[in-house]
Each structure stands twice: as structure tokens, then as C-alpha cells.
Amino acid sequence: MSNALEINNLLFKWNNEDNFLLKINKLSIKNNNKVIMFGESGSGKSTLLNLISGILSPISGTIIIKNKKITQFTPNKKDAFRANNIGVIFQQFNILDYISPLQNILLPCFFTNFKKKNKKYFYDRAFELAHKLGLNKNILLQTNSNKLSVGQKQRVAILRSVINKPFLILADEPTSALDNKNKENFLDLLMTICETEKVTLLMVSHDTSLKKYFNSFINLEKISHSK
Amino acid sequence: MKILINLAYQSLLSRKITVFLTIISLTVSIVLFLSIDTLRLGAKKSFFGNVKSGDIILGSRSGEIQLLLYSLFQIGSPTNNISWESFQEISKKPEIDWIIPISLGDSHKQFRVMGTTKEYFDRFSYRKNQKLKYQEGTYFENTFDVVIGNDVAKMLNYKLEDSIIIAHGIASQSLHDEFPFKIKGILNKTGTSIDRLVLVSLEALEAIHKDWKTGSKIPTKINSKKNYTEQDLIPKEITAAIIKLKSPITIFKIQREINDYEFEPLQAIIPGIVLTKLWQVVSVTENIMLSISAMVIVSALIGLIAILYSTLNNRRKEMALLRIVGASPKTIFSLLLIEALIISFLSIIIAILFSQFLNLILFPILDQKFGIYLENKFLLLKDLYFFVIILFTSVFVSIFPALQAYKNSINDGI
Ligand SMILES: Nc1ncnc2c1ncn2[C@@H]1O[C@H](COP(=O)(O)OP(=O)(O)O)[C@@H](O)[C@H]1O
Ligand SMILES: [Mg+2]
Numbered sequence: 001m002s003n004a005l006e007i008n009n010l011l012f013k014w015n016n017e018d019n020f021l022l023k024i025n026k027l028s029i030k031n032n033n034k035v036i037m038f039g040e041s042g043s044g045k046s047t048l049l050n051l052i053s054g055i056l057s058p059i060s061g062t063i064i065i066k067n068k069k070i071t072q073f074t075p076n077k078k079d080a081f082r083a084n085n086i087g088v089i090f091q092q093f094n095i096l097d098y099i100s101p102l103q104n105i106l107l108p109c110f111f112t113n114f115k116k117k118n119k120k121y122f123y124d125r126a127f128e129l130a131h132k133l134g135l136n137k138n139i140l141l142q143t144n145s146n147k148l149s150v151g152q153k154q155r156v157a158i159l160r161s162v163i164n165k166p167f168l169i170l171a172d173e174p175t176s177a178l179d180n181k182n183k184e185n186f187l188d189l190l191m192t193i194c195e196t197e198k199v200t201l202l203m204v205s206h207d208t209s210l211k212k213y214f215n216s217f218i219n220l221e222k223i224s225h226s227k
Numbered sequence: 228m229k230i231l232i233n234l235a236y237q238s239l240l241s242r243k244i245t246v247f248l249t250i251i252s253l254t255v256s257i258v259l260f261l262s263i264d265t266l267r268l269g270a271k272k273s274f275f276g277n278v279k280s281g282d283i284i285l286g287s288r289s290g291e292i293q294l295l296l297y298s299l300f301q302i303g304s305p306t307n308n309i310s311w312e313s314f315q316e317i318s319k320k321p322e323i324d325w326i327i328p329i330s331l332g333d334s335h336k337q338f339r340v341m342g343t344t345k346e347y348f349d350r351f352s353y354r355k356n357q358k359l360k361y362q363e364g365t366y367f368e369n370t371f372d373v374v375i376g377n378d379v380a381k382m383l384n385y386k387l388e389d390s391i392i393i394a395h396g397i398a399s400q401s402l403h404d405e406f407p408f409k410i411k412g413i414l415n416k417t418g419t420s421i422d423r424l425v426l427v428s429l430e431a432l433e434a435i436h437k438d439w440k441t442g443s444k445i446p447t448k449i450n451s452k453k454n455y456t457e458q459d460l461i462p463k464e465i466t467a468a469i470i471k472l473k474s475p476i477t478i479f480k481i482q483r484e485i486n487d488y489e490f491e492p493l494q495a496i497i498p499g500i501v502l503t504k505l506w507q508v509v510s511v512t513e514n515i516m517l518s519i520s521a522m523v524i525v526s527a528l529i530g531l532i533a534i535l536y537s538t539l540n541n542r543r544k545e546m547a548l549l550r551i552v553g554a555s556p557k558t559i560f561s562l563l564l565i566e567a568l569i570i571s572f573l574s575i576i577i578a579i580l581f582s583q584f585l586n587l588i589l590f591p592i593l594d595q596k597f598g599i600y601l602e603n604k605f606l607l608l609k610d611l612y613f614f615v616i617i618l619f620t621s622v623f624v625s626i627f628p629a630l631q632a633y634k635n636s637i638n639d640g641i
Binding site: 046055056088094097112172 | 238558639
């Protein structure tokens with residue numbers, strides 16, 4: 001089994017200041033694995049995810065996703081690669097209130113190849129996946145997304161991360177604001193989707209009780225030499 | 228692109244109240260600017276519209292602006308008249324193409340009475356060489372016929388063949404009631420001071436003043452009008468005369484000759500020049516008004532940047548999301564510009580509709596109350612330029628908040 005993600009000798013500082021340093025010599029995640037990474041608040045979890053997604057660039061080191069050295073890409077190519085290959089679930093989900101739930105789900109398609117001929121394909125896919133997660137058409141077609149319940153929001157967030165058939169899903173503490181019932185629900189749904197869609201998952205959290213849902217776990221503080 | 232416009236539009240829609248207020252302030256400032264500009268051009272047009280007729284105006288010696296005002300606009304009163312003999316003498320100059328005498332002094336209700344000759348009706352031109360036309364009736368046939376301007380007819384509800392009495396002087400109680408006049412013609416609307424004139428022949432003015440001496444009626448027996456011979460009715464004095472020269476080259480020569488006329492203190496003015504002088508005085512206020520409205524636009528644009536800036540922080544997560552799903556910092560930058568463009572575009576559309584509506588209400592009022600007659604032309608080319616400038620400026624000023632969003636979005640992801 002080959003690696004979905006591979007990080008070598010990564011070094012990152014914010015604006016070259018010395019108050020925070022992220023240094024990872026070696027990290028790899030196997031294809032179709034579901035991995036959780038633990039780390040205290042401020043340990044650099046979000047920073048690492050932003051490096052993997054190509055929003056931030058490291059000072060040195062390589063990040064390889066799907067056998068592509070994304071650290072060598074131009075900014076434009078990074079944006080395109082991210083849009084096509086990486087799905088992201090935000091802390092508190094980050095659903096745009098002013099567009100419909102359906103538009104929220106399809107947002108990653110808008111910035112990629114959302115052409116006439118595959119438009120219908122993605123609409124159908126959105127409705128189908130949503131149906132699987134128990135969201136019916138009426139909910140998806142509401143004009144705004146501000147009336148969604150927490151449960152509905154987390155489903156929309158999962159669907160958005162997966163709609164573009166990504167290779168890798170990154171999730172940044174998506175459960176941190178959820179009660180236990182919602183937390184379990186969310187993880188069940190996420191795992192199901194990752195199974196059926198055959199996506200690799202990297203989730204970061206400080207909640208070690210979530211270990212049981214994943215194939216393996218990494219402790220960021222152990223692999224990183226941050227200070 | 229379509230997606231960005233859609234996103235921008237829906238995002239604006241979600242911030243209805245701030246966006247609405249910004250649009251209102253921009254709209255109001257644009258309308259203000261447009262109205263002041265229309266008013267300015269309209270005033271200038273009705274001002275300069277009368278000047279087309281003659282090259283030189285002949286009058287008694289007084290201020291040149293004063294002469295211009297009473298001869299062309301019937302504003303103010305002449306201090307002195309000029310004698311018929313001098314008028315006759317000047318008329319003989321070979322350089323003169325035509326010369327039309329006018330005589331002022333009497334009034335009817337709130338309107339001035341002007342004595343003149345038939346030529347006045349043929350020669351008078353306004354705006355782009357438009358000639359006087361009769362809405363009804365025609366030029367006077369008999370001595371005691373009048374032609375009235377369009378506003379006179381409209382405001383006093385006069386029809387052809389109505390009888391009217393002329394009052395001696397302006398705003399005077401003493402009436403020339405022994406000589407009723409008959410309305411023979413009503414002129415078309417011209418948008419010039421002619422609309423507010425009652426026009427009679429010089430002979431008629433002479434006739435009604437025969438029994439008068441220095442402003443009051445001589446209480447002897449009343450003459451019947453039929454007793455006057457043509458000789459009797461030759462005027463003794465006129466107020467001014469409009470002169471057209473055969474060639475404009477001789478303008479300054481004739482002006483000098485009239486100013487040097489030895490038997491009577493006469494004055495010749497070139498209306499275009501005097502009017503320009505007068506307009507320079509007026510246009511100071513005009514420019515102040517225009518700059519004030521320009522500043523109002525500037526402040527509205529600052530308001531536009533302010534709301535774009537103020538929302539940036541709240542929208543950081545939104546921008547980060549867009550980045551994650553594939554938008555580049557450039558896309559985020561354009562998103563903000565598109566929002567500004569939508570706001571100013573909407574403001575312009577609303578401003579156009581609103582100012583048209585305003586014109587519909589205000590133009591008749593301006594005409595009646597101030598004698599400023601404006602034609603309602605929909606959009607002039609210069610308005611289009613103005614709108615393009617507004618669009619460009621609003622996009623330009625929005626570059627600053629957009630740059631800030633661009634900078635934020637370089638580091639902002641998850
Ligand atoms: N945009 C930024 N500019 C500078 N420093 C930042 C920025 N974002 C985070 N940091 C710093 O980087 C460190 C790691 O933050 P973060 O990756 O958010 O940690 P975590 O997600 O594990 O809580 C913190 O010390 C934080 O102050
Ligand atoms: Mg974090």
C-alpha cells in the first residue's frame with residue numbers, strides 16, 4: 001500500500017519569527033487510512049493542515065500528496081490541486097449563511113471544473129449523498145443556510161468536503177464544539193462516507209477519546225520539535 | 228466569474244441594511260450632483276438662449292449689465308430712454324442689416340408689456356436658431372391688438388380675442404383703461420423671457436400715453452382712439468434697440484460710433500460679451516455648488532470603502548473557506564471589487580430613475596417660479612461619462628479594502 005501523504009524534513013515559521021516553529025522530520029499516512037492527530041491547543045495542528053492544503057508554504061522540506069510534490073507547485077497550481085484533491089472540514093463547519101445548503105455543498109465544484117456537461121452529475125451526486133446522510137431536497141433547497149440545526153450543519157460540512165471526489169480529507173477539530181451525541185453522529189457519518197468514497201482522512205483534535213474511530217493516531221508533540 | 232458575481236450578490240443581499248444604506252447615500256449624492264448640473268446647464272441655456280438674435284444692443288448710457296438685463300430679459304428698469312431721432316439716425320448706418328426698437332415701461336398684472344415692431348417676431352431667434360411660432364392667432368393687425376407669451380396665456384387663462392387692460396408703469400394702480408387691447412396671438416413656449424411678455428406695437432404705446440404726462444393722467448377730455456393719425460403715433464422715445472450687422476467684422480466699429488454719438492448719451496453693448504461677464508459672477512456660486520456635490524459623492528465613496536473594510540474581519544472565515552475550496556487570493560480580491568461594482572451600479576440605476584422622477588416634478592416648478600425652462604432629455608452623453616467615472620472611482624477606491632482581503636487570505640486557511 002502506498003502513501004497518501006508523505007512529509008519530509010518540514011520546517012515552518014510564521015513570518016520568520018522565532019516565537020513558533022513547526023519541524024517535522026518524517027510523517028506518512030497510508031492510502032485509505034483514517035488517522036487522527038492529537039496535539040494541545042497552540043501546538044500547530046491547524047498550521048500543519050494549512051501547510052498540507054497548500055495555503056501556507058514551508059521554509060524547507062517536502063510535502064507529497066498523491067505522489068505529487070505539492071511544495072514545488074506554483075501558488076496557482078496549489079490552489080487548483082487543493083480544489084481538486086483535498087476536502088476540508090472546518091472547526092464549527094464554516095457554513096456560508098447567505099447561500100443555500102445545496103450551494104454550500106457544491107461550493108468546491110464552483111471553483112473547479114463545473115462545466116455544463118458535469119454540472120448535472122455533481123447536482124445528482126449532491127442529492128444522492130445528502131439522501132444517504134438523511135438530508136432531503138427541501139432542506140438542501142432552502143434559500144439560506146442560517147436555519148440549519150447543528151446536526152444538519154455537520155452533514156453539509158461532510159458533504160462539502162467530499163463532493164469533489166477528493167483524495168484526502170482534512171478535518172480541523174470538527175467535534176470540539178459538539179455535545180456527545182452529535183459528536184458520535186458526526187464521526188459515524190464521516191467514517192461511513194470515507195469508507196464508501198475511499199478517501200484518506202486526517203483529522204486533528206485534542207480529544208484523545210476519539211481514538212477508537214480511527215485506524216491509527218499520531219501525537220503531533222512527539223513528532224514535531226515545536227517550542 | 229458568474230459564480231463570483233452570484234456569490235458577491237448573495238453576500239450583499241445577506242447584509243441588506245448596511246448595503247442598502249450605502250446605496251442610498253451613493254444614490255442621493257449622485258442625484259444631487261446630477262440635479263445641480265442640470266440646473267446649472269439649464270440656467271445657462273435659458274440665459275444665453277436669448278442672445279442669438281442681435282449683434283449689438285443700443286440703449287441709453289447706463290450700466291452695461293443693466294442694459295443687457297432690461298433689453299433681453301426684461302429684468303429691472305431703464306433709467307433713460309433714447310430719442311426716436313437718434314434711433315432713426317443710427318438706423319441709417321450702412322453696416323446695419325436690421326434694427327428693431329423695443330419699448331418697455333408698462334405692465335399687465337405680473338407681466339411686462341413690451342412695445343416693438345413686426346420685425347421683432349420675424350427676427351427673434353432662440354436656442355439653436357429657433358424662430359418664434361404662434362400657438363394660436365397671429366401678429367397684431369390693428370393698433371390695439373396684443374400678442375402674448377405662452378406663460379401669460381397659461382397663467383391668466385387667456386384666449387384669443389380676450390380684452391385686456393394695460394397698467395401704467397410696473398406694479399401700478401393706474402390703468403390705461405380707456406384703451407382695452409385685444410389678444411390677437413399667443414406664442415409658443417420658448418423657454419425664454421418672451422414667454423412672460425405682453426407684446427404690443429410701438430404705436431399703441433404712443434397712443435395710450437398721449438394724455439399722460441410724467442406718470443399721471445391729464446384729467447382733460449378723453450380722446451377717442453380713432454382720432455389719431457399715423458403721424459401722431461410715431462413714438463417719441465424708445466427704450467432700446469437690437470441691431471444685427473451685415474458682417475460681424477464691423478461690430479467694434481459700430482459699437483465705438485454709437486458710444487461716441489454726439490447728440491445724446493448712447494451706449495452699445497455686445498450681448499454675448501456682457502452676458503459672459505455676468506455669467507462669470509453667477510458661475511462662482513455654480514462652481515461652489517458643484518464642488519459641494521462632488522464632495523458629497525466623495526464622502527459617499529468613503530462610506531463605501533468603510534463598509535467594505537468593516538466587514539472584512541467578520542468575513543475572514545468566509546474568505547478562508549473560499550480559499551480552501553480553490554479560490555486564489557486574486558479571486559478574493561476580485562470578489563470585493565465585484566461587490567463594490569454591484570453597489571455603485573445599483574446606485575447609478577436608482578439615481579437615474581430617481582432623478583428622472585425628480586425632473587418630472589421639478590421642471591414645471593422651475594419654469595413657473597424661476598423662469599428656468601429645462602427640456603427633459605433622458606440621458607446625455609456627459610451623464611454617461613459621469614456614470615462611468617463613478618463606476619471606475621468606486622472600483623478604484625475599493626482596491627484598498629480588496630488588497631487587505633487579499634493579504635489576509637494569503638495566510639488564512641483552516
Ligand atoms: N496567522 C498567524 N500568524 C502568526 N502566528 C500564527 C498565525 N496563526 C497561528 N499562529 C501561531 O501558530 C501557533 C500554532 O497555532 P495553530 O496552528 O492554530 O495551533 P492549533 O491549531 O494546534 O491550536 C500558535 O502559537 C499561534 O499563535
Ligand atoms: Mg487549530
